Amino acid sequence: xxxxxxxxxxxxxxxxxxxxxxxxxxxxxxxxxxxxxxxxxxxxxxxxxxxxxxxxxxxxxxxxxxxxxxxxxxxxxxxxxxxxxxxxxxxxxxxxxxxxxxxxxxxxxxxxxxxxxxxxxxxxxxxxxxxxxxxxxxxxxxxxxxxxxxxxxxxxxxxxxxxxxxxxxxxxxxxxxxxxxxxxxxxxxxxxxxxxxxxxxxxxxxxxxxxxxxxxxxxxxxxxxxxxxxxxxxxxxxxxxxxxxxxxxxxxxxxxxxxxxxxxxxxxxxxxxxxxxxxxxxxxxxxxxxxxxxxxxxxxxxxxxxxxxx
Amino acid sequence: xxxxxxxxxxxxxxxxxxxxxxxxxxxxxxxxxxxxxxxxxxxxxxxxxxxxxxxxxxxxxxxxxxxxxxxxxxxxxxxxxxxxxxxxxxxxxxxxxxxxxxxxxxxxxxxxxxxxxxxxxxxxxxxxxxxxxxxxxxxxxxxxxxxxxxxxxxxxxxxxxxxxxxxxxxxxxxxxxxxxxxxxxxxxxxxxxxxxxxxxxxxxxxxxxxxxxxxxxxxxxxxxxxxxxxxxxxxxxxxxxxxxxxxxxxxxxxxxxxxxxxxx
Numbered sequence: 001x002x003x004x005x006x007x008x009x010x011x012x013x014x015x016x017x018x019x020x021x022x023x024x025x026x027x028x029x030x031x032x033x034x035x036x037x038x039x040x041x042x043x044x045x046x047x048x049x050x051x052x053x054x055x056x057x058x059x060x061x062x063x064x065x066x067x068x069x070x071x072x073x074x075x076x077x078x079x080x081x082x083x084x085x086x087x088x089x090x091x092x093x094x095x096x097x098x099x100x101x102x103x104x105x106x107x108x109x110x111x112x113x114x115x116x117x118x119x120x121x122x123x124x125x126x127x128x129x130x131x132x133x134x135x136x137x138x139x140x141x142x143x144x145x146x147x148x149x150x151x152x153x154x155x156x157x158x159x160x161x162x163x164x165x166x167x168x169x170x171x172x173x174x175x176x177x178x179x180x181x182x183x184x185x186x187x188x189x190x191x192x193x194x195x196x197x198x199x200x201x202x203x204x205x206x207x208x209x210x211x212x213x214x215x216x217x218x219x220x221x222x223x224x225x226x227x228x229x230x231x232x233x234x235x236x237x238x239x240x241x242x243x244x245x246x247x248x249x250x251x252x253x254x255x256x257x258x259x260x261x262x263x264x265x266x267x268x269x270x271x272x273x274x275x276x277x278x279x280x281x282x283x284x285x286x287x288x289x290x291x292x293x294x295x296x297x298x299x300x301x302x303x304x305x306x307x308x309x310x
Numbered sequence: 311x312x313x314x315x316x317x318x319x320x321x322x323x324x325x326x327x328x329x330x331x332x333x334x335x336x337x338x339x340x341x342x343x344x345x346x347x348x349x350x351x352x353x354x355x356x357x358x359x360x361x362x363x364x365x366x367x368x369x370x371x372x373x374x375x376x377x378x379x380x381x382x383x384x385x386x387x388x389x390x391x392x393x394x395x396x397x398x399x400x401x402x403x404x405x406x407x408x409x410x411x412x413x414x415x416x417x418x419x420x421x422x423x424x425x426x427x428x429x430x431x432x433x434x435x436x437x438x439x440x441x442x443x444x445x446x447x448x449x450x451x452x453x454x455x456x457x458x459x460x461x462x463x464x465x466x467x468x469x470x471x472x473x474x475x476x477x478x479x480x481x482x483x484x485x486x487x488x489x490x491x492x493x494x495x496x497x498x499x500x501x502x503x504x505x506x507x508x509x510x511x512x513x514x515x516x517x518x519x520x521x522x523x524x525x526x527x528x529x530x531x532x533x534x535x536x537x538x539x540x541x542x543x544x545x546x547x548x549x550x551x552x553x554x555x556x557x558x559x560x561x562x563x564x565x566x567x568x569x570x571x572x573x574x
Binding site: 158160162163165166168169171173175176177178179180181184 | 386392418424427
């Protein structure tokens with residue numbers, strides 16, 4: 001009973017975190033599902049978004065303008081990875097790792113130290129974990145929730161435009177895209193940029209939520225993003241067919257991920273094991289479709305063999 | 311309409327896998343020419359089409375489409391002039407996208423893609439009418455994912471996509487080879503209908519000798535990266551498969567060998 005009470009108490013916080021990481025996970029969805037590229041830049045660009053936002057906020061910038069700059073910084077990190085891949089022929093996973101590594105130095109340089117706090121008592125912030133139970137606009141549940149819905153709307157519109165369709169086609173079939181006059185290199189860069197822009201934007205929210213930016217805040221972000229994508233698909237994949245709903249399912253996947261994390265911690269799991277647990281869960285979910293195919297293939301061979309013998 | 315001048319291509323030069331795929335190809339197509347291409351394994355048929363499409367750069371020579379030298383243009387820029395259907399039904403369409411979305415992508419070939427809506431209501435109506443021509447029931451499945459279609463349906467759709475915006479040259483790379491005989495015939499019939507109706511300049515590689523003789527107004531035979539036989543008009547119509555095999559033996563000094571060749 002006490003545990004349930006604790007869980008309920010922690011629920012607004014878990015959902016807030018889930019919403020913030022949901023924006024990040026939608027970024028991952030764009031590369032991983034739409035573009036069919038596993039982009040590891042996100043571990044670095046997530047922190048870049050936070051770092052840029054914190055420094056600008058401390059310098060007295062308008063909060064939404066700081067968020068916009070974080071988004072632009074994210075676009076830039078994506079452009080680097082995209083160009084490493086398309087212009088220099090580096091495989092996308094390696095290109096992402098290279099950018100991610102270099103971003104560690106860049107993030108350190110931007111902050112001049114490993115972490116930087118933005119105290120909600122001294123600085124005006126868009127959201128803070130302190131306000132998760134307040135009935136006000138600056139409650140992260142409300143602000144991030146509204147932003148998330150708007151973002152899904154904008155992305156839904158964008159992927160329905162000629163440019164968005166070309167991006168989807170690039171991810172779906174490179175040969176066909178080129179035959180239809182689509183510049184696939186440009187679209188790959190564009191997709192990776194857009195993805196990292198969203199990831200950095202989410203990072204900018206998270207640093208305000210937790211009250212600090214840290215060069216390590218993006219560590220393992222790709223795994224959390226993938227977990228959200230996979231959980232969302234596993235639970236809502238059969239009922240959510242529309243593209244906007246698919247994006248929503250990614251965000252819901254992220255929220256569920258954070259509620260589950262909160263639950264296992266409340267139940268007494270060593271918090272140090274959390275990343276291990278996340279990785280194991282993602283590995284298993286990634287393996288399931290493969291195992292399914294293998295099982296089916298085996299099954300079909302047997303069925304056919306039976307026919308031949310009969 | 312299409313001119314291939316002295317095009318040469320060697321794959322993996324300087325290695326043990328060196329392969330001279332095109333050995334000085336010259337070909338001139340007039341507007342409305344419908345050329346069928348036959349030849350043995352590794353004759354350079356597909357390589358020739360890929361050179362025209364810009365899949366790989368040429369070693370030397372020029373490719374001119376409708377007066378424009380496209381030799382240095384990347385594949386996606388040449389697409390403006392070309393319609394292409396591939397041997398593998400999976401290649402020409404995006405499986406994860408809807409039938410109408412695939413058509414809309416093709417309708418914008420050669421145009422700058424900006425933030426206008428990707429498919430308009432007017433287009434949807436047009437596509438419905440166009441799909442009726444195929445007579446495959448696709449007009450009722452505009453929003454179905456292409457991945458749900460059969461190989462024949464996908465090839466027919468690819469053909470429609472390739473010709474939706476009238477191409478200067480239509481390139482068909484054994485586009486019926488992966489289909490069962492009945493479907494292959496149907497797709498070939500649709501091909502002829504579309505090509506003749508729009509007076510399209512077309513190159514069609516085929517492994518079916520009878521089709522190569524029956525379809526189109528010109529036939530070329532390739533061997534070892536060269537065109538060894540080029541016939542058109544009345545002379546082509548009078549050919550038999552036996553003539554072709556004999557012709558090959560005389561010109562190439564060996565028997566025609568092709569894993570998939572169909573004589574009937």
